[in-house]
Amino acid sequence: MTLAESVRKIPQWKIEEVEYLTKLFREYPVFAIADITGFPTKHLQILRKKLSGRVVFRVSRNKLVLIAMKRAGIDTSLFEKILSGPNLLLFTKMNAFELYGEIEKHKSKTYYKPGEIADKEIIIPEGDTGIPPGPMLSVFGKLKIPTRVQANTIVVAKDTVVAKPGDKISEDLASLLQKLDLPLKEVLLKIKYVYDRGVVIPGDRLKIDINEYVNSILKAQIQAINLGVEIVWPEREILERVIVKAYREARAIVVESSFITSETIDEIIRSAHFKAYMLAIELSKRGVDIGIKIEKPIIEEKREEKVVKKEEREEEKEKTVSEEELAEGLGAIFG
Incomplete structure (x- = not known):
């Protein structure tokens, strides 16, 4: 051939x-x-x-x-x-x-057949089944479902678990689920x-949580931007943030070192006033009379200054003033 x-x-x-x-x-x-x-x-x-x-x-x-x-x-x-x-x-x-x-x-969803395995818990709900009393009462009894007869129909007394995941579906249960119109098996x-x-992907790798996936991407993006700012990566979006960060840090250093310029003089005075106020409060707690009336300073902070100084000021409020700092403060106030 x-x-x-x-x-x-x-x-x-x-x-x-x-x-x-x-x-x-x-x-x-x-x-x-x-x-x-x-x-x-x-x-x-x-x-x-x-x-x-x-x-x-x-x-x-x-x-x-x-x-x-x-x-x-x-x-x-x-x-x-x-x-x-x-x-x-x-x-x-x-x-x-x-x-x-x-x-x-x-x-x-479809109905379970006799001999199939339940993939989740099966519950017969409480309420009127619409099934007339008769042979079906014995089926409910075999499945240990509490019932009562009301208005010539079988009523389930309470929600009843008739199968757990992994259980084999009996003929009685399969028949009852159909009569109750409960197609519970997922198809x-x-x-x-x-x-x-x-790229070949196994079927069990295809199910993903979209919300979790989106959140992971957003988190990775934030981490990447923060890393880019730290290493000063030369990208427009990163450099804009780097400039803002550098400006804030430089301004904070200038104010902290009391380097007076037209841009920093007001903030330096406010900072000194605030420190003096906190020192006076601490002295009053220790029973020291400094001979002046203590008034809370009015501090009008700019929005960007709040971001830079918030943590530092909270720490200053909580910090305990030492004897040396008290002495230095008194010297600064009274000369």
Whole structure:
């Protein structure tokens, strides 16, 4: 048998499928591989409808998918291991995290079936069930749900936990949940891997807390700006802050050293007046009569001065004046 004859025997639908998949792999920079084992067809159709126009859904044979990947120039070494069982391919131009976010946003709920495992606590709520008394009373009894009959219907006396995470769903519980119209099982498409512009991301790495992520970025930005100010990084935004910081620090040094200029004279006088006031207060606490009336100074601080001097003044208020400082202060006041 010649090679040409063996090629002719390949079904036409397989050739067309590989060509179509190859086109999708080349056209879309991002694709996901999802496990659809046991995934309800109804919910898959709903998801397809909601993501129509942004995501292309395709179910195909795994061998044909690998052939198409190779033709599109994608390294298949990883996918050869994970392409087993029934899979769904999702092609998109969104990034991997956007795609996962859209899938999670449109997750739905269905009824638990007998034998399935509860993924969270199941509670039968208090209230009228609308179910007439009869055989169902025994079901409530088996599940240890307190009830009473009122107006010819079964009423649940209080919220009752009937299953915890990891518990197997019994036939009685599955039946009751359907009768009470409680579809509590979350249906979310399980993403195995996402290929995003050459980067392969495992499905369990795709779920992120957006608010936490944004806060982390803002925090990193603030830290980066502060570091830039400290090392005087030559960027416009940084240099503006550096100039303001340098001006404040220089002004504080000038005032502290009592270097008099037309810009600092008022602030130096206010600072001296304040220190004298604090010294007088401390002397009065110790019973020293300095022979003058102590009046609280009126200090009109500029906004920027408050920022520079706030911590320093708070420390001065709390600090205990030593005997030497008292002597120096008295000498300054009385000569």
